[in-house]
Amino acid sequence: MPGFELFGESEKSQVQDVLDTGVLMRYGFDGMRNNQWKALELEKALALRMNTKHAQLVSSGTAALTVALASAGVGAGDEVIMPTFTFVASFESILAIGAVPILVDVDDTLTLNPAAVEKAITSKTKVVMPVHMCGSMADLKALKDICDRHNLLLVEDACQAIGGSYEGKPLGSYGDLGCFSFDYVKTITCGEGGAIITNNDTYISNADHYSDHGHDHVGTDRGAETHPFLGYNFRISELNAAVGCAQIQRLDEFLEIQKNHYTILKSAIEPISNIAFRRVPTGGVENYSFLSFFLPTEQLAKKAYTALIAAGVDACFYWFDNNWHYYKKWEHLTNVKSLGKLPQEVLNQLPDYSKADFSKSDAWIGRTISCLIKLSWTDEQVNERAVKMKEVLAKLV
Numbered sequence: 001m002p003g004f005e006l007f008g009e010s011e012k013s014q015v016q017d018v019l020d021t022g023v024l025m026r027y028g029f030d031g032m033r034n035n036q037w038k039a040l041e042l043e044k045a046l047a048l049r050m051n052t053k054h055a056q057l058v059s060s061g062t063a064a065l066t067v068a069l070a071s072a073g074v075g076a077g078d079e080v081i082m083p084t085f086t087f088v089a090s091f092e093s094i095l096a097i098g099a100v101p102i103l104v105d106v107d108d109t110l111t112l113n114p115a116a117v118e119k120a121i122t123s124k125t126k127v128v129m130p131v132h133m134c135g136s137m138a139d140l141k142a143l144k145d146i147c148d149r150h151n152l153l154l155v156e157d158a159c160q161a162i163g164g165s166y167e168g169k170p171l172g173s174y175g176d177l178g179c180f181s182f183d184y185v186k187t188i189t190c191g192e193g194g195a196i197i198t199n200n201d202t203y204i205s206n207a208d209h210y211s212d213h214g215h216d217h218v219g220t221d222r223g224a225e226t227h228p229f230l231g232y233n234f235r236i237s238e239l240n241a242a243v244g245c246a247q248i249q250r251l252d253e254f255l256e257i258q259k260n261h262y263t264i265l266k267s268a269i270e271p272i273s274n275i276a277f278r279r280v281p282t283g284g285v286e287n288y289s290f291l292s293f294f295l296p297t298e299q300l301a302k303k304a305y306t307a308l309i310a311a312g313v314d315a316c317f318y319w320f321d322n323n324w325h326y327y328k329k330w331e332h333l334t335n336v337k338s339l340g341k342l343p344q345e346v347l348n349q350l351p352d353y354s355k356a357d358f359s360k361s362d363a364w365i366g367r368t369i370s371c372l373i374k375l376s377w378t379d380e381q382v383n384e385r386a387v388k389m390k391e392v393l394a395k396l397v
């Protein structure tokens with residue numbers, strides 16, 4: 001997945017353009033900047049590639065989620081449905097605006113189970129936030145139907161699946177708003193960065209203002225601009241955006257490499273009976289950033305993971321025991337450990353997750369192993385890896 005593996009001349013050249021002007025900020029300094037507008041350029045390139053009307057760059061993927069929710073008017077006491085298997089950023093962004101994270105089971109897609117989503121809806125629900133984990137997507141049609149019927153927003157976290165698609169639409173562009181991360185380990189990187197895409201004119205205008213202290217960005221005198229509503233600072237720097245300008249041009253090249261490597265590994269282990277692969281919803285195309293598969297039992301999955309690592313097959317993950325990606329280890333959320341007092345709405349409405357039953361998620365995640373697909377592998381390395389994976393797994397099941 002990581003675009004940093006192929007950091008090269010085009011990235012350096014884009015950054016050099018910014019260094020030559022010395023204008024490291026995306027707004028203002030029109031006279032000094034020698035017509036270099038890297039953040040703006042990346043927004044245009046992203047909207048073009050994702051086939052949306054608009055894109056808004058921000059400082060991180062977590063910021064993208066926060067700004068997306070805020071831009072759609074989500075706030076204190078609103079409930080946002082999110083999966084048990086994701087990154088902590090999901091509930092961080094929800095809590096940041098005073099909203100309430102409602103955890104819901106995942107299924108064999110490793111993403112939100114639509115039936116479980118429907119069951120979790122209350123009069124306070126505002127948003128369904130699927131997370132396209134490990135390069136593949138949620139069952140977006142089913143989720144959109146639910147959102148339409150209950151008048152909810154669909155906000156896609158496509159941070160780990162940029163370049164994948166569903167029913168011909170780039171992931172992130174199917175829902176009302178879509179979010180990307182360009183942090184250092186994502187498929188394309190800015191070092192740090194994130195983005196929101198949408199076709200909604202109001203949301204994008206809100207995102208533009210909100211991510212820059214409420215600045216309305218009218219005119220050419222920053223100090224004279226007005227602030228139609230309260231905002232915050234989630235700006236990206238021109239240096240980070242410059243790296244992204246180079247990387248977005250390489251996205252399709254990266255996806256091609258990932259698909260190649262993924263296909264070699266998958267073909268090697270596919271013939272092993274008792275190994276099953278995550279379900280990709282009909283109409284979906286992965287971005288191939290991970291190969292995820294199920295062992296027959298939790299015990300065998302644990303054994304297989306240990307054996308793969310021992311055999312030198314690195315960059316594999318057993319998410320069930322992971323501190324950052326699965327609800328079981330989120331004791332800071334379960335025990336509501338915040339530095340300062342949380343909004344009263346959150347304290348009143350947050351479910352007691354120590355008593356929650358997510359055994360349906362456990363049944364899938366407990367049996368899942370995901371292997372990261374690297375861009376920098378040589379053909380020889382991928383083939384060697386395929387042989388090792390096959391050997392280790394065939395012996396176990």
Ligand SMILES: *Cc1c(COP(=O)(O)O)cnc(C)c1O
Nearest residue numbers: 060061062087089159160181183
């Ligand atoms: C990386 C990631 C984020 C957060 O992105 P940052 O840029 O690191 O803040 C959010 N959601 C998912 C699924 C991610 O993988």
